[in-house]
Amino acid sequence: MTVSVTPANFSFVDFDAELIRRIGDGLLEVLGIDRPVHVEVDETTPLGRVRTEIGDTITVRVESGAFEDSRKPRQQSDEATTANLGRALLRARDRISGGFGEAPADDELSLRQIAAWETYCVGRLARMGVPVNQQRWKYNFRNRHGFTDVADAAFERIWASDGLTWGELETVSLEGAGTPS
Amino acid sequence: MADPYKPRAPFAPWDRRQLPGLFDVEETARRVGNYKWAEMKLFEALGGWVATVPELDVKMRLGTHCYHHAWHAELWHKRLPELREMNPDRLTQPANDAMVQFVAALTEPEAPELTIEKLVGVYRVFIPHFISAYTFHMNNTSEITDAPTIRTLKLALQDEFEDWRDGEMMLQSLIETPEEVDRAAAHQAKLEKLILAAGGIAGPGSIGGN
């Protein structure tokens, strides 16, 4: 399976479509995703949101900030590209490979649910050797679950997990937020 | 309670302060003026260097110490009118020309690679000379007539000791090779010779002797 990227050339930022494609290919292999992926970069905005649509092709719509080197504006970062594309693809894989059937659609996820799922994705990426800052994701998790010991314990559990279903993820997240289901 | 009307010694048995002191009002004012001048030069240099040192921890310490010495200068500035000098600027002077040369050499390093030299000048030369001059003054002035100066000396000395320790620790952590030991020692020797020529912060007699 292969990755395609648009635009092929960038005019607002100094990104390399070929590099994005290569990183995507690598991720598909590591993650065992058996479906073509199309990455569409919106280079007109410095924001860093990522949206994914799953069809016969997985389409990942990325705002340029997601692949940007925060140290060097408008330059691409390998690490950010890997981590942010990796997160999107892991989420897509969760949805495709089962166990996440009852997860709400992306735009219906609450901020708490997004934070829990991100934690689950980034924890797995970290174990695959993708460099990530765990504290950053803990801070994000705390902002959505509360700055409490219970929230921190939930974070640790999710971060260390593999093979969770949506139901299991949601249960730990709700416990972390102090509102068990 | 004992009879409150019973006469008591004005100096309690544990109060051993002595009246005689080495300095009259005029000499005290002269020294205080020298101290103020030197503290000003020190806080100005520390402030100026903040932007020139790349080491983040050093940058923050210099900013913090800058204020300590500005505060000492302020305390000396306020002491001068109490010593019959109503125009504090008149006595805000270097002890002598050699002292001016010392400060010029101290503040010369600017390049980002010269943090060792900057710190050596302050923490291995200038501040140790403040400590010695202040200690000499504190131990030789009249403990009764000049108590306000002693109080300021004690406050300043506490900062000087702590800043010296901070600076010395920064230096020890920055000096990593025998060559850097030599660099530090050479700069210290150069500045030490200049302040030797000045006779110290308050000129000859800063710590007694001549």
Added chain:
Amino acid sequence: MRKFFPVDSLARDSRFNQITMKQSQADPRSALIATEEKRPKTNRLQPSRADASDAARSLMHGIFVGEIQALEGAGRTCHDFETGTEAPFALKLDMARQAWDEARHVEISVKLSEWMGTEIGQYAENTVLFEAACSTDPVLRLAGVNRALEGLAIDVFTTMKEFGDIAGDPFLEFCEDWMLADEVTHVKMGSDWLRRITENDPERRKKALEFQSVVDKIFSFGGTRSDSQESPIGLARRFRELAGFSDDEVEDIADVSLRALEERKAFARQAQAEAVEQFSAS
């Protein structure tokens, strides 16, 4: 060591990457002009934003480097001017005090950045703050730095304090509260010295106020700070009053900020059109 230190010589370790205001403003991308569907409902930094924690981390890093430059600027004012002839002794003492305060703010920012999961130097450092501290007139420096820049700091800290409060972040709210107290003091120093030094020199006062408004406009970062919800940072009116701004002055800053927001949007539209044009021509 020379008098007056150029902004491009500010010493940093290898973690930092500095950019000038000019470079940062040349970025044709802007979140402000995205189409309705793509644009978030509000840009104001608050926990309800989907990207809240990353936006807060990025702003925190901006505060961190701003504090370093504020420290450097205050330190330079201690050094650059001859006591008495160029700057009053008491003004320099205030600047030394400010250097200590800013050093503490750097310490606080480093701790907060760690807490938020940000590495030192993780974001580019915009050196615009120190640029305002390079004036050769101490009064202009105080107008540009203490009144304009530290005024902005009041707005930023107020926004961050509210953010921490709503998010329930115990450290963020606590730290911003303390830093806010210091910044109000610094702005007041600027207001007081401006008034005192230019008391009998209306020409110099006028120049200083003009410089302040130029800096205010630059520091509105093309719309980053204004009353509009489109701006991430709000205008902290109450704390500004405490710091010695008159009602008229606060209104002026509100106007300037809104104008800067509109100008930034117009600039981004044009820059994007030009980039597209250049690209299709090549």
